[in-house]
């Protein structure tokens with residue numbers, strides 16, 4: 001099932017909860033003079049995400065399709081969205097562009113923008129500033145900051161399990177760390193904690209998690225505390241499967 005809700009100032013959360021999935025998958029539409037879609041969802045979600053966007057604006061009007069790292073749920077639908085929105089550009093960090101978007105045979109070649117830390121895309125009322133956050137999950141991981149709503153788009157950081165409401169006010173920090181330990185998506189705590197320090201100093205009022213609900217500024221502190229106090233890095237488990245000879249004994 002896919003639903004769409006406006007969270008704040010023209011930022012819409014499009015959330016899909018696949019049957020039997022432990023996590024939901026959220027895409028974010030920013031309705032502005034130059035509309036943007038932040039992550040696309042997997043290819044199989046394209047029709048549902050498109051239908052949700054159509055309730056707000058014509059998907060052919062999308063100016064930017066933005067991926068925050070190169071993985072199926074972040075960009076699986078990009079070629080179909082790019083085919084529909086003929087003037088759209090695909091935006092990733094410079095590494096995503098160099099490693100994947102420009103070098104593989106994707107249909108979106110020649111329409112790629114690679115961004116570095118601090119660079120901005122102006123949508124009209126919103127200006128999106130890019131933060132390079134390498135090894136917060138992937139080599140090419142990136143986040144986005146929107147000053148006008150004090151919104152952070154952190155991709156897979158601040159995940160919560162299950163089908164959460166559009167905005168959460170509950171402390172799910174321990175559940176987040178437990179999910180990370182079982183999934184094994186972070187190689188090490190250190191690069192993640194450095195980014196946690198950085199984004200905390202930005203004092204976000206909204207943190208639009210890709211999996212789970214959007215965090216308010218108030219509940220955000222309980223998630224950053226959990227990331228500082230609890231282990232969450234890879235310890236031999238990949239999506240709940242223990243790998244032989246990989247478990248690190250403390």
Ligand SMILES: [Fe+2]
Pocket residue numbers: 069071074137156
């Ligand atoms: Fe991811």
Ligand SMILES: [Fe+2]
Pocket residue numbers: 073074155156210211
């Ligand atoms: Fe994700």
